[in-house]
Amino acid sequence: MRRRTILIVEDEDAIREGLADALASEGYEVLAAADGPSGLHHGLRSDPDLIVLDLMLPGLAGTELLRRWRADGVETPVLCLTARGLEEDRVEGFELGADDYVVKPFSLQELLARIEARLRVWDRERGLVSKRMLHFADVTIDFESKRVTRAGAAVHLTALELDLVAFFAEHEGRPVPRARLLAGVWGDDADAVSRVVDNAVMALRRKLGAAHFVSLRGVGYRFDRSPTQSGESEGV
Numbered sequence: 001m002r003r004r005t006i007l008i009v010e011d012e013d014a015i016r017e018g019l020a021d022a023l024a025s026e027g028y029e030v031l032a033a034a035d036g037p038s039g040l041h042h043g044l045r046s047d048p049d050l051i052v053l054d055l056m057l058p059g060l061a062g063t064e065l066l067r068r069w070r071a072d073g074v075e076t077p078v079l080c081l082t083a084r085g086l087e088e089d090r091v092e093g094f095e096l097g098a099d100d101y102v103v104k105p106f107s108l109q110e111l112l113a114r115i116e117a118r119l120r121v122w123d124r125e126r127g128l129v130s131k132r133m134l135h136f137a138d139v140t141i142d143f144e145s146k147r148v149t150r151a152g153a154a155v156h157l158t159a160l161e162l163d164l165v166a167f168f169a170e171h172e173g174r175p176v177p178r179a180r181l182l183a184g185v186w187g188d189d190a191d192a193v194s195r196v197v198d199n200a201v202m203a204l205r206r207k208l209g210a211a212h213f214v215s216l217r218g219v220g221y222r223f224d225r226s227p228t229q230s231g232e233s234e235g236v
Contacts, residue, residue, distance in 0.1 A: 004119060005029040007048035009039030009065065010081065011057050015104075019052065022108055023115075036060025043069050048076055050119055052111075055082040055093065063096055070097040077118045081106065113183035116170065134169050136225040139208050141165060148208075155207050160185065164200055168213070168223035177220040197221075 006028045010016040013034070020030045031046055033039035036059035043051055043065065051069075055062035066078060077099040090101050100114055132143040138151040146162060148155040157165070164185050168176065178194045186196065201221055205213045211227040 003027060003029045004049040005031060005046070006115065007031045007033070007039070007042050007046060007051045009033045009036075009042070009051065009057065009062065010054040011035060012054070015054075015081075019108075019111075022112065026112060034058075036062070036065055040065050040068060043074055043076065044072060049122070050115060051076055051078045052081050052115070053078050053098075055080055063092060066093065066096040066098060077122050079111075079114060079118060081111070107179075109177060109180045110183045113180050116167070116184050117187060120166075132166075134165065136212060137209060139212075150208060157204075157207065161200060161204060161207075165204065165208070168221070172223050172225055175216050175219050175222050179220075181220060 004027075006023050008016055008019055008023075008030065010019070010032075011034050016032055016034065020032050023030050031042050031048060033042050036057040038059075039053070039057065039062075040060060042048070053062045053065060057065070062080065062082070066080075069076070069078070078097065079100040079102060080093045080098045081102050081104065083104040093101055100118055102111055102114060134141040134143070139149070139155075141148050141157075141162070143162065143166060146157075146159075148157050148162075164181070167181065167184050178197045181197050182194070197220075201213055201215075212224055214222045214224060214227065216222055
């Protein structure tokens with residue numbers, strides 16, 4: 001599968017460069033623009049998978065970029081990143097075609113999780129998640145049919161548990177903080193707390209094998225397709 005491309009349109013050098021480094025470390029291809037006109041060009045010509053857009057830009061305002069992209073048929077998801085956090089500003093962005101909205105100052109972990117969540121929605125809308133399969137140990141998961149087997153026997157996973165496994169698989173071998181899991185899987189569910197994550201992971205450990213979902217004390221969890229450890233908690 002090709003690497004995803006994220007376009008960052010942000011005039012503050014520190015934010016643009018820091019976010020570009022963080023996205024590159026997550027495996028994304030990154031395009032960057034520091035003003036409205038160059039951002040408009042990249043959005044129309046570079047076909048990114050997602051755009052992170054500051055609304056206060058030199059040359060052309062982010063709202064004008066949104067309007068022109070949508071008018072020209074650009075359906076790419078746009079996540080607005082801005083210091084303008086008033087309700088009317090968010091409403092204006094959504095009315096112009098924004099898909100999500102993050103207010104500065106922001107949590108990098110939350111922003112990355114929102115990007116991943118929005119890309120999964122975009123994939124589903126384009127039918128790109130069909131026929132996805134995951135195999136590890138004696139477990140097989142067909143995300144299209146939602147059929148799960150372990151050692152040949154059917155295993156029932158809830159829709160949320162399937163989303164959680166998919167999120168873990170996207171971050172295989174890397175520590176995933178609870179906050180990142182909450183934002184990436186539960187999204188804006190106000191009732192979701194860290195304990196909800198722990199209970200959901202406990203269910204996966206019971207159903208699919210504890211050794212694959214390693215608890216990292218004080219941090220979160222790590223998914224290992226071929227674990228060398230017993231799956232018990234690890235100190236960090």
